[in-house]
Amino acid sequence: MTELSPTPRTTLTREKERGVSDRAELMALLREGLIAHLGVTVGDGADAHPVVLPVAYAVEPDGPDRDGTLYVHGSVAAGWLRRTPGASVCVTVTALDGLVLARSAFNHSMNYRCGVVIGPVRLVDDPEEKAHALDLIVEHVVPGRAAALRPNTRKELAATAVLAVPLHEASLKTRAGGPEDDQPDIDAGYWAGHLPLRVVASPVVPDPAAPGPVPEHVQRRAADFA
Amino acid sequence: MTELSPTPRTTLTREKERGVSDRAELMALLREGLIAHLGVTVGDGADAHPVVLPVAYAVEPDGPDRDGTLYVHGSVAAGWLRRTPGASVCVTVTALDGLVLARSAFNHSMNYRCGVVIGPVRLVDDPEEKAHALDLIVEHVVPGRAAALRPNTRKELAATAVLAVPLHEASLKTRAGGPEDDQPDIDAGYWAGHLPLRVVASPVVPDPAAPGPVPEHVQRRAADFA
Incomplete structure (x- = not known):
């Protein structure tokens, strides 16, 4: 077990019983998640404010950054x-x-x-690392997919920016199970319970111009959301 | 139709065809969503950085702020x-x-x-607005639930902070449908398609100490995620 939360910024200040310090659990969540919400500060001085946007991402536990690397990509525009x-x-x-x-x-x-990673952003310049990160992001969405695609063009690579964030400074907070009520409320006979939710897939929709059967790697991915 | 994106901060700079300027569509998404990701800037000067956390929320289209109010709550701690x-x-x-x-x-x-709301935070001091906002947040999770609960205590109200953000400065970006590929890639015979995803509920899990059948308002909510 590798401890998480090595700095005050990612040390939980509240409900510490919901904090989890097992890095393996954080990595499992990051592997399972489909989108991340990326918060950046834009503007200067009094005008500075955060912007939060959903992004595709991937993790490389053996990445060049401390404790591994989280990659996101976006348009250079x-x-x-x-x-x-x-x-x-x-x-x-x-x-x-x-x-x-x-x-x-x-x-x-x-x-x-909920996994939270805070860290300095590095723009990935190295062509090999950039290509690897882009493959990882596609593989994160559908494992096995990168090998089924036509290769990236130089123009596409130039139009895509890849950002790397170290996985070093991170925390994980979780809650599971039913309500925790006060005994007088339980004794008073109020109803309580919980409603489990999960993400499921509808059947794959092939593009009208796509040939043949749904590839096996896509069927496997759909089965993850059965 | 009320136009969204009245300021440069929420005017889309890219993929404008995915921007939607119909306020009704934004409100529909905000009503449907279960959690928001709230981005705040913490720290000062060179140490300032964004923190993004998932929060429960609710909207009041007739709230006191410009174009309505989005409420989030949290512990005063x-x-x-x-x-x-x-x-x-x-x-x-x-x-x-x-x-x-x-x-x-x-x-x-x-x-x-994806709906994005940017604005100044107002701490809700007025007891009536605060109680209304907390009811709205419970009703947002499960409509009909607020009336089925024991009332908030003064201690609970004192321990809860409610924040209000105006719904004025907002944008909505959406994508739907299958892939949009280049004709040479289509002609080359690669497979393509899309995998629709949605959130579903498993059966309600009553608390072991809860009396009687699952209340109707909870059954209705579970049916929203059938």
């Missing part, structure tokens, strides 16, 4: 992306696992797993 | 929350609708609806 390198960003991956319906509004909650 | 009032925050609600598997890595995408 994206304004927020141009301003990012060198700055600290926050990458948050949340899996919503259910609604917790307690006997009081105060004890209502959600079941979730 | 939460460090990030104490530093927030007056500052600009970003509240992002994303529905992931599917994976878009194109013929090239470059044209891979996701189907989604």
